[in-house]
Structures are given as C-alpha cells and as structure tokens.
Amino acid sequence: MSSAARRAYFSSAWAVAWRYLHNLYTKPAVFVPGLIFPLFFLAAFAGGLSSVSDVPGFDYYDFTAFQFCFVLIQASALAGVFVGFSIAGDFEQGMGRRMMLATSNRSAIVLGYALGAALRLIVVWVIITGVSLLAGMTVRGSGLDIAGMYMLGLLANVAALFFSAGIALRFRSLQAGPLMQMPVFIILFLAPVYVPQELLTGWIEPVAKVNPVTALLDGARSLLAGEPTGLLLAYGVAFSLIAVMAVWAMRGLRKAEVAG
Amino acid sequence: MSQESNGIEVKGLVREFKNGPRAVDGIDLTVEPGEIYGFLGPNGAGKSTTVHMLTTLLPPTAGSAKVAGLDVATEGSKVRKVIGAALQEAALDPHLTAREHMKLQTSLHGLPKEERLKRGDELIERVGLSEAADRRVGGYSGGMKRRLDLALALVHRPRVLFLDEPTTGLDPQSRASLWTEVTRLSAEDGVTVFLTTQYLEEADQLANRVGIIDAGRIAAEGTPAALKSEIGRPSVEVVPRDPANRARSQEILDQFGTAVPAARDALGIRLNEGIDELVGIVRAFDSANIELASLVLNEPTLDDVFLAKTGRHLEGAGEADSAEMPLPDGETVNA
C-alpha cells in the first residue's frame, strides 16, 4: 500500500468506528442493555445474596471478586453480541451498502467495527470494574495476572462478536437479534455462575464440566486471586472458540456479499 | 484517465436469485461517456438488480460489465473509486445530521482531512441544504433526503454516477430541482449518469438515451426521439357530441388511419401519414355535419413504445404499486 492508500484505509476504518460509537452515544438503547444484566448481577450478589459464600466448601477469597469474574466474561460477551446487533441494523438500514460502496478495500469495514467494539469494551470494563471496587471487591492478583484476566474477557468478546456477526450477516435484519443473544446467555448460565464447579449438583454439573465458559471463568478467577491455574485450558478454549467463530463470520460475510 | 473511458459496457448480464426469479435476464447495453442514460421500467423489472451489479454490490450470475473501463467482477475496488451511487433506499442514519453524514462519507472515501470539511460544506450548499445542515436527518422531507443522498454520492468526484429511482415519491418541485442538478452534472462536469426510473416523462426529458427494461430484458433502446419515431405516427382521438354518430365517425376516421384503443366515449386512430392529415379529418367531419365534443392529437410517448414492445402499458405494469402513486416522504413500497 502506498502511504496515501494506507491513509485512506485507516480513514475508512475510523469512519466506521466513529459512527458505531456515535450511535452508542446518541442511542442509549443500543448501549445500555449490554450493561444492565452484568450490573444487575453485581448489585444482587454484592448485597444480600453474598451469604452464598458461607456454604461449606466455598473457598474463594472474596465473593464479590468471584462474581466479578462472571460479570466480566458476561459483559464482555454481551458487548460482542451487541456489535452483531449494530451490524444487522446497519444492513437493515442500508448503511451496510453505503459502507460497501464507499470503501475501496472492504476489510477496512471489519477493522472499523473491531475498533469500535474494542473502545466500547474498554468503557464497559471501566464501568463494571469501578462498580465492583466500590462494592468492596479486593484484588489479589499481580498486574500481570489482572492483564491476563482482562485478556480472557477480550477473547470472550471477540468470540461472541464473531458469532453474532455471522448471524447478522446471514439474516441482515434486527429480527435476528434473539438468535444472537439467546445462545450466548444460555451458555453463560450453564457455567458455574454462583459457586465453584465442585459444588454444583444435579444435571448442571456435567453440563458445566464440558461448557467452554467454565474454563474461561476458572481461569479468570484464578488470575484475580493471584493463583493462576488452568490457564492453558482457558486460553486454549478461548482461541479455539475464536477460530471456529471466525470461520462462521467469514462465511457469513461471503453470503452477505453474494446476496447483495 | 481520459474522458473516453467513462462509459458503461454491459454484455449478456444475468442475475438469478436463489429461490427467486431471473431478475436480470441477459441484458446488453452501452452508455457513452458523459451522457445521461435513462433505465426505464416498471416495478420489479430488474432495474435495481442491474444497478447493484454495476456498482459491485452484487456479483453477476453470468455475463460481463465494465464501468469506466473496469470490470465490475474482477476490479471491484478500482470501480468503487470512480463511481458514486444513490440507491433506491437512501441509506441515511436518522440520528445523524447532514454535516455528520458528510463527515462519515468523506472519511469513508479517505479524503484528506483538510479537504473533508470544505468538500462537505460545498456539496451541502450545492444541493440547497445549508440551513438544515445541522439538523438530524430523521426530520427531513423525502426531497431533502434524496438531495443529501445525491450530495453524498458526489464527495469523491465520481466519473460515473448511478441514481436508482432518485425521484420516486417526490413532489414535482423536488423532482424538477433534482433534474436540474443531474443535467448540470452531466453537462458541466462531464459525469456519466445511469438513472433508473418508472416515470415516462423523466426518461423522456432527462435522458439522452433510454433503455426500456421489462422482466429482466431490454425491450428497446435509443434516444427518446428515435424510439418514438420508431413507433411512428401520432394518433388522434375524437369524441362526437352526439353518441348516435359514433358509427359514422368511425367510418370517417378509418379513411385516415388504423383504429387504436381509446378512452371511453372516444374513438382513436393512428394516422396513416402524419399530422398533415388533421386538416382533412376536420373537413371530413364538417362536411358530414358531425359536431365534435373534442379532438385530441397525441404524439407518440414512451408509453406507446413500451406498449408496442411489451404489449402492456408501463403504468400499472409493475409487480405491486403503480408509478402514479408517489407515497409520502419519499418512501417506496418497492423492495
């Protein structure tokens, strides 16, 4: 790429990101839902329900911190899902075509959405981390541990984003919203949300055992506690999910291009 | 690049939708550089599908198309640099202002930072939206949205411009101002314009050349004048004051031409020779002592051309709505 072409490329990508963020800012209805569930969880558990941690066998150091890890993964994944909503909305509105026509190199559009999604994610992290700290969460992990924990959040975000983008690009309508949201919700709740996996009983126990989110949660919780364990599994699962979802999303992109 | 390469060349273009019709069924057409080409056809004829293929939004199923000398299938990224398009559904974000749309569009096209603001303001001014520039587009009228969409399509000074039904649903005034702008683009800036329409007058008055499309095929192509003269002679409609004279009136008319369908109460013929015969017709009715309530001379229209080529009238020939019913606010039912 010549320097002029490179400038044009990043200019296009930034334009896509700018509109995405501008939308979040002018239409709270697009931004708020992805935050409501995580914040609701924090509020519920930081308060009355924290007596769960008195259950014998619960040996994590801080129940708010324990819940925070779930909220981090949940909020990150939902932020990714809502990027899918934006993509579907843009196609429905015809904005997708405007972008496809105006960008000479279309990968700039993908980069733009990714940029917007990353900035959104940072805002979400700042909010939930701030609320958790205010609620009295204590942190034991080192700086590196914490970075590793947020990294797991980022990977969950990217996997969910690819998943929902794949659906958005296939349906190109906001009506596909529930199809993006429900599976992510379900897989999140089929993980050890309230208590460690060892304390789960009944049908959910074997389900949680094979649920990839469990590995992410365990990894994040061990990092926050400063006693990293199972990281190979956590990162391995995260990257595999992303690889599968990337293929799903790219195929969706081809379908969208061919369908007009 | 030279002006000569600004045309469009389409050969055997086909688009077949999965579980759908053969929306474009093998069309050939040539658009000369700098001309306004009117692509006329009813709802569902395949106009938008053609535009989507020519603008690289949709890959053709078969055939080839070159825009500004570039292949739309293999040189999409180069094509997009030299074309501008205002699609049928003006893709505007109701939450953004006109100026914000300009910011978005100029950045998407990668205009240098210094130029963006200037170019945006210049175009907003050009389409007469300066006063509304900082208002959200959600509150715009249909005409204002169309004009903004046109302005957005021009930010990178395209050499070939695609306008898909730019005036459908607009009031006559907005339509006229859009026509003026399109004419100016072609005449002063040398932009090649490919414009689709369901309106006869629009193709007739605005286009240098017209292609008539019906059910995915080109039914006729040429300058409006050539197409009309190909259909030939004008027609005459008379209404006798006394309905009892209908039969005799028809006999008189038959000497001057061949009968064609006419409005209720009226009798119509296509003249054998031309308008010179009008005098003879008037004299014949006079000497037969038949009083006429009206006598109308109809020059052939593009609708006659459409009728002659497809066996149907253009108006109402579409899938769903009629071209005669513009919906408020520039919305159309055409998908």
Ligand SMILES: Nc1ncnc2c1ncn2[C@@H]1O[C@H](COP(=O)(O)OP(=O)(O)O)[C@@H](O)[C@H]1O
């Ligand atoms: N994405 C699509 N999938 C299936 N059929 C389509 C699609 N787009 C258009 N069509 C059909 O193709 C035909 C031509 O449509 P179109 O090009 O939009 O016509 P026009 O623009 O002339 O009104 C119509 O029968 C329409 O229903």
Ligand SMILES: [Mg+2]
């Ligand atoms: Mg159309």
